[in-house]
Every structure is written in structure tokens, then in C-alpha cells.
Amino acid sequence: MLNFKQPQLRDVIEAPADIAAARTSLAHLYQQKRQLFTDKAHWAHNSAAVYEFGASYTRLFMDKLWEAFNDDPVIGDSPLLDHLWLQVVQQDHGTAVNINYADEAGTNHLLLSIDQALNMQAHLTAHELPVLADFTATKPQYLLTEKMFPALLQLIKLLYAAKLHFLSPKETVLQPVAGLHFGVKFPDAKTFTATLKVSNNVAVPVKINVEIGHYDVRSFKVSDETDNDVTTVGKPQVSAGGTFSWEAQHLPELTNQTLTLTVEAVAIDTLPCLDNLFVTASGNNILMRTGAQVGSYQLELPNQKELGLTVNSQDETLTLHYPDTDTQIYELSKTYPFFGEWLEETLKTATNV
Incomplete structure (x- = not known):
């Protein structure tokens, strides 16, 4: 249900095969047109029609995706491409693009999907992509041949470059180490405390120290004698030697009161x-x-x-x-x-x- 004579769609179709640019342009057009589409009463709750409307834009994105795979020198020259086929499927909150692999027997395997492909929440979901256990097992086995792996790695890299990422590090070994x-x-936290009586000397700043060593601070609080939280009137600092300090300028309203610093920290x-x-x-x-x-x-x-x-x-x-x-x-x-x-x-x- 697309009119290819629309200038914005022509621009997407004729542009170089850039996955990120194509998805951004089509997502913008889809969201814009969908609002106009569902403003009409006869479409607003017509789920079949709304799905097909979204699927039209997703299919165009799928075709640009396929174009990008073919244009890439690593993927385009690989035997992997001859076994891949793409498919648009319906989801509860939009549409997805499935990347399927057909084995030598003609059996289809869903490798991964781009879920909610035209939404802000778009992400990758692994299905039959390799996991660590596939390679640490006594007899490693995986669906694809070793010759296909460079192209599969490159395919994932193209998707990541387009800001399409897996949500979990457990899904597959085909995701970047950086940023994992x-x-x-963690071990149980340990509580450190220290107290200090506020001087009536206005020239002396209030500074409470407590030794935490190599522990890492999870939270801290400073309270007065009536358990009022005064944490925000001072600033914290941790020295290289493991001293946690909380310091504030003189607090006339707390003169002669004893402040208590409580630090919750863990041993990393x-x-x-x-x-x-x-x-x-x-x-x-x-x-x-x-x-x-x-x-x-x-x-x-x-x-x-x-x-x-x-x-x-x-x-x-x-x-x-x-x-x-x-x-x-x-x-x-x-x-x-x-x-x-x-x-x-x-x-x-x-x-x-």
C-alpha cells in the first residue's frame, strides 16, 4: 500500500543502501502517515488494515536491507547470501524483519530478527545464532559452515553500525565485546559510620571522614541528631587511599549538633x-x-x-x-x-x- 510516486519514498528507494538512513527515513514517514491513517474512525481499530499499512513500509526497509547485504563486498561474495531470505512478520507492537537461512535440505532456520523494525525500540533478537556453548563443547557444531562465518559477522556489524543491537549478552557470540x-x-554490603560535632567557629568547614579502604561506595547519608537528612548540603569525595569524605561550609543552623555519616560500600x-x-x-x-x-x-x-x-x-x-x-x-x-x-x-x- 505504498505510492512509489511520492517524492519521499522515491528518495529512499534511489538513495545508496545505508541501513540506518533507510530505517530512519521510513520510520519517520510511517509514523507520520500512521497518525493520519488512524485518525479516521474506519481505520482506527481496524487491526488488519493497520498491520498491512505498517508492513508496507517495513517491506521497503527489508528490500533496502537486502540491497545493503548484496552491496557489501564480504556478504555479497559469500555463499551465505545464496541461503538467506528475508521476511516481514507481524508483532504485538509493530512489525519485524526476519533473517532466515535455508539449509541444503530446504529447511528454514530463523537466524535473527529486527524486532519493532520501524519503532524507536527497534532491536535485534537472536534465534538460531551461535552461542558460546556451540564453540566450547567437546564437539563444536553450528548450523553454518566456517566459510559462511565472515559474512555472518559482517552482517551483524552492518546492523550494529545502524544502531540495531541485541538486548542481552547471552543471546549470541555475534555481538561486540566493547560495551558488553x-x-x-555482588557480595553483601558493609556499613561504615563516622560522627562529627559541628563547631561554632564559622571559619571552620564541616568535614567528616571515614576509612573505607578498597571498598566501593554504593550509597551514603549524612543526618543530624534528630535524623534529618542533610546529605545534599555537602559534597562527597573519595581519596586514592580509600578515605571517604563529606564536606560542607559552616552550617549555622546545625551548630553544636553531632552529624552522622553512614556509608554503604561493597568489596569489589x-x-x-x-x-x-x-x-x-x-x-x-x-x-x-x-x-x-x-x-x-x-x-x-x-x-x-x-x-x-x-x-x-x-x-x-x-x-x-x-x-x-x-x-x-x-x-x-x-x-x-x-x-x-x-x-x-x-x-x-x-x-x-
């Missing part, structure tokens, strides 16, 4: 996943060191590149960093099997955020 983000199990160094990585890396003669900031770590890999980790105790997450932003888990694990083994074990108990 997931929840990990005792995280099992970090201990496991340290041991695994050491066994492969790779140094793991702490970074300049609390909760940051680096592994100096033999390829002269640095694998970084950042632990956030407030939301209990771990984030990976890597200088090559499009290097995928599969690629790094193939070069350094210990990384894949560690990540597989860590993700077994990980929570996604």
Missing part, C-alpha cells in the same frame, strides 16, 4: 567473576591489573590491545571495553579461548540490564 554490559552477583575485589578472570588470565601468562579508578581493571593482551572491565557497585553491573569497537565475542574468543570460557561461565549467573 550485564549484571553480576572479592567478586567471583574477577577472581576467576585473574586466575584464568594468569594461567595464560596475561597480566590483569587494577585501573586508576575504583572498579576498573585491564588485561594486556598479546595482540597489544587492552581488554578493560568496569564494575559498578550501585547497579551491580560489569561492562567490558575493547579498542576495536566492532570486534565480536566470537572473534576475540577464537584468538583467546580463555576469554570465551570465562565469559560463558560468568554469564551463567549474570542478570541482564
